[in-house]
Amino acid sequence: MKKIEAFIRHEALDAIRDRLAHMGLPSMSVSEVKGSGRQKGFTESYRGATTTIFLRPKLKLEVAVDDSDVDRAVDAILELAHTGEPGDGKIFIFDIQEAIRVRTGERGDVVLAPHPEEANA
Amino acid sequence: MRFRAFRSVPALAALMLLALPVMAFAQDDAPTVESLAESVGGLTTAIDSVWVTVAAAMVLLMQAGFGMLEAGLSRMKNAGAVMAKILINLSIAMLMFWATGFALGFGTGNDFWGTSNFFFSATGLPDAADTVYSANTASITSLFFFQVAFCAVSLAIVFGSMLDRTKFAAYILFAIPFAGFIYPVVAHWTWGGGWLYQAGFLDYAGSSIVHLQGALGALAGAIILGPRVGKFRGGKAVPIPGHSIPLAIIGVIILWFGWMGFNGGSSLVAFNLDFADVLLNTNFAAGAGVIGATISSLLMFKTIDVSQMGNGAIGGLVAITAPCAFVDYWAGIVIGLVAGLLIPLVVVGVEKLKIDDPLGALAAHGVSGIWGTIAIGLFGTAERMDPVIVGLLEKTSREGLLLGGGAGQLWVQTYGVLATMAFTGGLCTLVFMAIKMTVGLRVSEDHETSGLDISEHGMFGYPEQFIDVPGATPEATHYRSPGSSSDPASSTKPATAS
Numbered sequence: 001m002k003k004i005e006a007f008i009r010h011e012a013l014d015a016i017r018d019r020l021a022h023m024g025l026p027s028m029s030v031s032e033v034k035g036s037g038r039q040k041g042f043t044e045s046y047r048g049a050t051t052t053i054f055l056r057p058k059l060k061l062e063v064a065v066d067d068s069d070v071d072r073a074v075d076a077i078l079e080l081a082h083t084g085e086p087g088d089g090k091i092f093i094f095d096i097q098e099a100i101r102v103r104t105g106e107r108g109d110v111v112l113a114p115h116p117e118e119a120n121a
Numbered sequence: 122m123r124f125r126a127f128r129s130v131p132a133l134a135a136l137m138l139l140a141l142p143v144m145a146f147a148q149d150d151a152p153t154v155e156s157l158a159e160s161v162g163g164l165t166t167a168i169d170s171v172w173v174t175v176a177a178a179m180v181l182l183m184q185a186g187f188g189m190l191e192a193g194l195s196r197m198k199n200a201g202a203v204m205a206k207i208l209i210n211l212s213i214a215m216l217m218f219w220a221t222g223f224a225l226g227f228g229t230g231n232d233f234w235g236t237s238n239f240f241f242s243a244t245g246l247p248d249a250a251d252t253v254y255s256a257n258t259a260s261i262t263s264l265f266f267f268q269v270a271f272c273a274v275s276l277a278i279v280f281g282s283m284l285d286r287t288k289f290a291a292y293i294l295f296a297i298p299f300a301g302f303i304y305p306v307v308a309h310w311t312w313g314g315g316w317l318y319q320a321g322f323l324d325y326a327g328s329s330i331v332h333l334q335g336a337l338g339a340l341a342g343a344i345i346l347g348p349r350v351g352k353f354r355g356g357k358a359v360p361i362p363g364h365s366i367p368l369a370i371i372g373v374i375i376l377w378f379g380w381m382g383f384n385g386g387s388s389l390v391a392f393n394l395d396f397a398d399v400l401l402n403t404n405f406a407a408g409a410g411v412i413g414a415t416i417s418s419l420l421m422f423k424t425i426d427v428s429q430m431g432n433g434a435i436g437g438l439v440a441i442t443a444p445c446a447f448v449d450y451w452a453g454i455v456i457g458l459v460a461g462l463l464i465p466l467v468v469v470g471v472e473k474l475k476i477d478d479p480l481g482a483l484a485a486h487g488v489s490g491i492w493g494t495i496a497i498g499l500f501g502t503a504e505r506m507d508p509v510i511v512g513l514l515e516k517t518s519r520e521g522l523l524l525g526g527g528a529g530q531l532w533v534q535t536y537g538v539l540a541t542m543a544f545t546g547g548l549c550t551l552v553f554m555a556i557k558m559t560v561g562l563r564v565s566e567d568h569e570t571s572g573l574d575i576s577e578h579g580m581f582g583y584p585e586q587f588i589d590v591p592g593a594t595p596e597a598t599h600y601r602s603p604g605s606s607s608d609p610a611s612s613t614k615p616a617t618a619s
Contacts, residue, residue: 011351011570034589044588045579053588 001096001112002070004077006061007035007089012081013059019076024114025069029062039087058089064096066112162258169259169390173267176386180270183379184211186372187277192582193369194428194480195284198572200364201582206280206292213293214273217301222272223265226305227252232316234306241265253314259389267386268308271331274383275304278335279549281482282343285361286350286569289577291562295338295552303548304334307541321519321530322537323506325399326387328443328493329538334545336487339478341549346562348477350569358472361479366427373431377407380438384445395446402445403438406457410437410489413461421465428481429468433461435485440493444500448521452500460489494538498531499523506530 008016013030020028034055041054065073074091081088099111188207192200214222219241228235229252238252254264276299280287308330310317324330352359363369384403385396414433418426437457444456467484476483497506501521519533520526556562563569568576575581585593 014351014354042575043579044575044581044584046584050579055589057587 001099001109002065002067003094003096004061004063004065004070004073005092005094006063006077006081007033007058007091008061008077008081009083009087009089010057010059012089013061015080016061016077019080020063020073023069023072023076025063025065025073026114027064027112031060031062033058033060037087037090039085056087064099064112066109165258165392166260169257169392170263172391172396173259173263173386173389176382177263177267177270179379179382180267180274180386181379183270183274183376183383184277186375186377186379187274187281189372189375190369190431191281191284191372191480193365193367193372194363196361196572197364197583197586198574198581199285200574201580202289202573202577203284204582205289205578206287207277209289209292210276210280210296211273213296214276214300215269217297218265218269218272218305221301222305223252223268224305225302226308227254227264227268227313229253230309230313232310232319234309234315235313253312257389258392264389267389271327271383272300272304272308275327275331275335276300276338278332278482278486279338279342281335281480281486282339282476282478283346284479285573286346286563287342287573288561288564289573290560291553291556294556294560295342295549298552299338299549303338303545303552304330307334307545310540311537317537317540320537321533323447323497323501323530323534324443324494324537325446326384326442328439328441328490329541332439332442332486333490333494333538333541336483336490337542337546338549339482340476340487341546341553342562343476343478343483345550345553345557348475349479350566352477353475363428363479369428370431373434377434377438380407380442384442388446399445402448402450402453403441405450406437406441406445406453406460407434408437409454409457410434410440410461410464413437413458414464415461417462417465421469426465429465432464432468432481432485435481436460436464436489439486439489440496442490443494444497447497447501447505449500449502449505452496452502456493456496456500460492463488463492491538495531495534497521498528498534501526501530 006016017028020026034057036054036056039056041052041056043050044053061077063073070093074093077091098107099109100107101111184207188204191207192203195203221239223241224237224239225234228237228239230236235252252261252264254261257264276296279295279299280292309315311322311324311330312318349361352361380403381400385400388396388399390396410433411430412433414429414436415425417433418424418429437460440456440460441453445453448456464481464484467488468478468481471478471483478484499521500523501519502524503520503526506519519530522528522531553562564573564576572581575587581587584590
C-alpha cells in the first residue's frame with residue numbers, strides 16, 4: 001500500500017477526481033494548503049505599502065492505493081495537473097504500514113477496495 | 122427665480138411680524154393676492170424639490186444595493202474588484218451626465234435628442250425653460266440630480282452579467298458612451314418629450330428606459346465576453362456559487378428601499394400626493410415577485426433558491442416600474458407575480474443558451490423590464506392614464522387590452538420596447554466590440570483564475586482569506602480561560618484587542 005500525496009493547482013482537481021474515480025480509486029482527501037516553491041511570489045499592495053507574498057494557495061490531494069495502482073494513479077495526476085508553468089506542484093509517495101476501516105475494523109488491502117455498489121456502477 | 126424668491130420668504134415673514142403694529146395702520150402694505158400667490162408658488166417649488174432631492178438620494182443608495190448584490194453573488198477573490206467597478210461607474214456617470222447626458226436627454230431639441238444645456242450650469246438659472254422641465258415645479262438642479270442617479274442605476278445593471286472576468290479599463294470605456302450618449306437619447310424619446318412620448322408610449326419610472334437598457338448592455342457584454350472559466354463543462358452549466366447570500370440579499374433589500382425613491386420620486390412633484398399611491402403598487406409588486414420566484418423555484422428545482430428569491434424581488438420591482446402609476450393594486454400584484462414566476466425560467470433558459478449571467482441581470486432587469494413595459498397595454502386604467510395622455514397629449518386614453526380597451530396601447534408599448542432593443546442593443550454591441558478589439562474586454566485566463574482583486578488591483582477584498590496578514594489571528598495566550606473570569610483585567614478586555 002502506498003500513499004500518494006500530490007500538491008496541485010485548484011483548477012486541476014475536478015479532472016483528476018473524475019479520472020481517478022473512473023479508474024476505481026474514488027477515495028481521497030483534499031485539503032487547502034499554502035506553500036512556496038519555484039513559482040515566484042506575488043505583490044500585495046495596500047494603500048501605497050507593498051509586501052511580497054511567498055505562500056501561494058494550492059490543494060493537497062492524498063490518495064491511498066494498492067501497490068499495483070500507484071503508476072496508473074500517478075500518471076493520471078501527472079497528465080492532468082500539468083500546464084508546463086512553474087507552480088504545477090509536486091507528487092510524493094509514501095509507504096503505508098497499515099490501513100484500518102473504522103466502521104468494521106477490517107485491516108489491509110480490503111480497506112482500499114471501492115464500495116461494492118460503486119465497483120458495480 | 123421662484124427658487125431664489127423663496128429663500129427670502131422667512132426673512133420677509135420676520136420683518137412683517139415686526140412691522141405688524143405699523144401695518145395695522147397702513148392698509149396699502151397688506152398681502153395682496155399676487156404676493157400670496159408668489160409665496161405659495163415658492164412653497165410648492167421648495168416642497169417638490171425636497172421630495173425630488175430626497176428621492177434622488179435614495180436612488181443613489183441603490184449603488185450600495187447593486188454593490189452588495191454583485192459582490193455577494195461573485196466569488197471572494199473578485200469582491201474588491203466589484204466595489205471598484207461600482208465606484209468608477211458612478212463617478213463617470215456623474216461627469217458624463219453633466220457634460221452631455223442631461224442635454225441629450227432633457228434639453229430642448231428635436232424628437233430624437235435634446236440639444237441644449239450641454240455642460241449643465243446652475244448659475245444660469247432658471248434655464249429650466251430650456252429643458253423639458255419648463256412646466257415642472259421642482260427646481261431644475263434637483264431634477265438633474267434625480268436623472269443622473271437614474272442613469273447610474275442603468276449603468277450599474279450592465280456589468281451584473283459580466284462579473285468575475287472583465288477588465289477594469291472596459292468599465293471606464295463603456296461608461297463614457299453609455300452615460301454620455303446611449304442612455305440619455307433613449308430617455309429623451311419618452312421623458313424628454315421625444316417621438317415615443319408623442320406616440321403615447323408610457324414608462325413611468327423606467328422599466329424599459331433604465332432597466333431594459335441596462336439589461337441590453339448586459340446581454341451584449343455577456344455574449345461578447347463569453348462565460349467564466351469552468352462555467353460550462355461538457356455542454357452543461359456548472360454552478361459557481363456566490364460567496365455571500367446574506368450580503369446579496371441585504372443588497373436586494375437596499376435596492377427595494379431605493380426603489381421607493383426611484384418610483385415614488387418619478388412623480389417629480391410632492392404636492393398632489395400621487396407618490397404614495399405609486400409606492401403601494403411598487404411594494405405589492407415586489408412582494409408578489411418574491412412569492413412568484415419562490416413558487417417557480419420550488420416547482421422547477423424542488424428547492425427554494427434564496428438567490429432566485431432575491432432576483433424575484435428585483436424582477437417584481439423592475440416590472441412595476443413602468444406601470445406603477447397606471448394600474449390598480451390588483452394588477453400591480455399580477456404584474457409582480459408574473460415577473461417573479463418568470464425569473465427561474467429565464468435564468469435556466471439563459472444558461473441553456475450558454476450565456477453566463479452570474480447575477481441574473483437578464484432575467485431580473487431584461488425580461489421583467491419588457492414585461493412591465495408591455496403590461497401597461499394590458500392593465501392600464503383610463504382613470505390613471507388620462508391625466509398623462511389626455512392632459513398632455515390631447516389624445517383619448519387607451520385602456521389596457523385586458524380591461525377591454527383594445528390593443529392600441531399594447532401596440533405602442535411593444536414598438537417602444539422594440540425600438541429601445543434595436544437602438545441600445547445595437548450600440549452596446551458596437552461599443553463592446555470596439556473595446557474588445559482595442560484594449561480588450563476580458564482579463565487573461567491566468568488573471569481570471571487568480572481573481573480580479575489581486576490581478577487587477579493588487580489587493581484582496583478579503584485578504585485574510587488568501588494571504589497571511591500580520592496580526593490577523595488573535596494570540597491564543599490572551600484568550601480568557603474558564604477560571605480567569607473573576608480577573609478584572611481580562612474580563613474587561615476583549616481578546617482581540619490585545
